[in-house]
Amino acid sequence: MRIVVPLQGIVQGRGGLILGSLIPCALFYFLQFYLKRNRSSPPPLSPSESSTDLPKAAGISRSSSQNILSNRGSIRPVPVSSRATTIVRSSDSNYYIGQKKVSENPYHSSCNPDGIIQLGLADNKLSLDLIEEWLVANLQKSLLGEKRGDLSISGLVSYETFDGLMDLKIAMAGFMGQVMQGSVSFNPSQIILTAGSTPAIEALGFCLGDPGDAFLVPSPYYPGFDRDMKLRTGIELIPVPCRSTDNFSLSISALERGYKQARKRGIKVRAVLFSNPSNPVGNLMDRKTLYDLLNFVSERNLHLISDEIYAGSIYGTEGFVSVAELLDAEDFDKSRVHIVYGLSKDLSLAGLRVGVIYSYNANVLAATSELTRFCEISTPTRRLLISMLSDTKFMNEYLKINRERLGKMFALFVEGLNQLGVECFKSSAGFYCWADMGKYLRSYSERGELELWESLLNSGKVNITPGSSCHCIEPGWFRCCFAALIESDIPVVMERIGEVLRSHKAG
Numbered sequence: 256m257r258i259v260v261p262l263q264g265i266v267q268g269r270g271g272l273i274l275g276s277l278i279p280c281a282l283f284y285f286l287q288f289y290l291k292r293n294r295s296s297p298p299p300l301s302p303s304e305s306s307t308d309l310p311k312a313a314g315i316s317r318s319s320s321q322n323i324l325s326n327r328g329s330i331r332p333v334p335v336s337s338r339a340t341t342i343v344r345s346s347d348s349n350y351y352i353g354q355k356k357v358s359e360n361p362y363h364s365s366c367n368p369d370g371i372i373q374l375g376l377a378d379n380k381l382s383l384d385l386i387e388e389w390l391v392a393n394l395q396k397s398l399l400g401e402k403r404g405d406l407s408i409s410g411l412v413s414y415e416t417f418d419g420l421m422d423l424k425i426a427m428a429g430f431m432g433q434v435m436q437g438s439v440s441f442n443p444s445q446i447i448l449t450a451g452s453t454p455a456i457e458a459l460g461f462c463l464g465d466p467g468d469a470f471l472v473p474s475p476y477y478p479g480f481d482r483d484m485k486l487r488t489g490i491e492l493i494p495v496p497c498r499s500t501d502n503f504s505l506s507i508s509a510l511e512r513g514y515k516q517a518r519k520r521g522i523k524v525r526a527v528l529f530s531n532p533s534n535p536v537g538n539l540m541d542r543k544t545l546y547d548l549l550n551f552v553s554e555r556n557l558h559l560i561s562d563e564i565y566a567g568s569i570y571g572t573e574g575f576v577s578v579a580e581l582l583d584a585e586d587f588d589k590s591r592v593h594i595v596y597g598l599s600k601d602l603s604l605a606g607l608r609v610g611v612i613y614s615y616n617a618n619v620l621a622a623t624s625e626l627t628r629f630c631e632i633s634t635p636t637r638r639l640l641i642s643m644l645s646d647t648k649f650m651n652e653y654l655k656i657n658r659e660r661l662g663k664m665f666a667l668f669v670e671g672l673n674q675l676g677v678e679c680f681k682s683s684a685g686f687y688c689w690a691d692m693g694k695y696l697r698s699y700s701e702r703g704e705l706e707l708w709e710s711l712l713n714s715g716k717v718n719i720t721p722g723s724s725c726h727c728i729e730p731g732w733f734r735c736c737f738a739a740l741i742e743s744d745i746p747v748v749m750e751r752i753g754e755v756l757r758s759h760k761a762g
């Protein structure tokens with residue numbers, strides 16, 4: 256038998272096979288041994304690289320072992336979950352892109368006059384002086400008591416019930432009644448407190464629908480709803496368009512259409528979600544629309560979530576009607592109704608993170624109460640709020656002055672835009688002006704709208720929210736938050752917006 260063996264040529268028989276395998280192997284090992292002995296010796300270890308520091312890397316310099324590790328890393332990046340990837344992608348929306356740009360280069364009249372002016376975030380700084388005054392007078396007392404030992408330190412820093420102390424719920428119920436100007440009284444035992452309204456909205460999403468179910472949302476709507484309601488719960492939001500020709504008010508027939516279309520696609524609709532006063536339009540839902548809405552959800556066995564976070568930030572002549580008011584007066588099944596409230600807007604306390612779920616449904620209250628373990632209000636914040644919200648004289652004063660200041664700033668801002676030829680919606684509440692810049696679009700489309708938005712952001716250095724981020728179906732509408740400005744900023748804002756609009760018209 257002839258076998259062809261590498262390195263050795265042709266050998267014969269069984270002996271040939273053994274020799275033909277052994278000889279090349281032996282040669283290979285001798286070669287390895289020779290090379291190892293004659294290789295240049297490694298550099299001596301520095302004192303810190305003692306044998307105990309690098310037990311497994313003896314004979315390999317630190318830099319070369321690091322190279323090996325980093326090469327490995329670049330070949331196979333360690334994976335993160337698909338959930339994490341989805342979350343990162345969701346921040347690509349223009350709404351968040353604008354916010355990010357501002358945070359990298361924020362405008363300040365003296366420290367950074369070339370920075371970007373923020374009109375894209377619903378923040379209210381018009382009445383912070385009043386809050387500051389109250390805090391200076393009361394902070395220490397509300398956290399630690401009148402004199403040492405009144406409130407124990409362990410009560411300040413230890414665990415407490417997750418969904419809020421009853422004392423705070425009582426104070427919050429009283430404050431909410433004050434905001435609604437006595438038209439409703441709220442029951443503290445129907446309150447669940449959360450760290451901001453954002454987790455309150457999400458907790459309701461978890462409790463009212465399963466992944467793949469949908470909620471109908473009159474649009475244009477608050478861009479944060481997409482994140483708050485969809486991101487972790489798997490709920491879908493279906494925009495129900497409201498039109499400028501109807502003053503952006505909700506039509507029940509549009510809601511009916513949205514419902515039927517979803518059902519045709521095999522989607523289970525579980526709830527209707529809306530903000531009243533509306534973010535971004537700043538209009539109020541009238542009693543008749545609320546009544547029709549309650550009928551609509553009752554007939555189809557749906558839930559109703561009314562986000563009333565701007566209830567105290569009304570500056571128009573129209574009065575605010577809470578859905579709670581109708582429930583008190585009419586014979587509806589209350590267990591399908593849930594109200595979201597919070598202190599970020601009406602009290603300008605966005606940084607304290609305080610939100611409210613007010614529900615008439617015992618199961619929802621029990622479930623959201625459990626979920627508050629993930630979004631508790633800190634104990635010092637609770638203490639502070641018990642004092643602040645119970646100070647009804649201060650609260651009355653604050654709400655009144657804040658409304659006046661919002662109204663004044665809205666009028667100044669709208670006047671500025673009108674002088675540039677931009678018409679605005681006649682809003683009655685909130686921190687924003689809903690402006691129609693449709694005639695400045697180079698193409699009357701979402702693309703045209705985003706082109707103008709980009710010019711305003713990058714050339715004009717003004718961040719406003721494009722209507723498309725709020726699911727507005729008519730191109731050219733923009734939301735401009737004015738409540739974080741001071742009066743002297745308005746001419747600067749108008750000059751910047753005016754310049755961009757003129758160049759768009761000319762171009």
Ligand SMILES: Cc1ncc(COP(=O)(O)O)c(C=O)c1O
Pocket residue numbers: 377451452453454477479530534562564597598599605609610
């Ligand atoms: C309608 C609406 N709901 C909820 C929120 C979230 O508020 P919070 O800061 O309490 O999470 C906002 C904030 O802009 C809002 O406009």
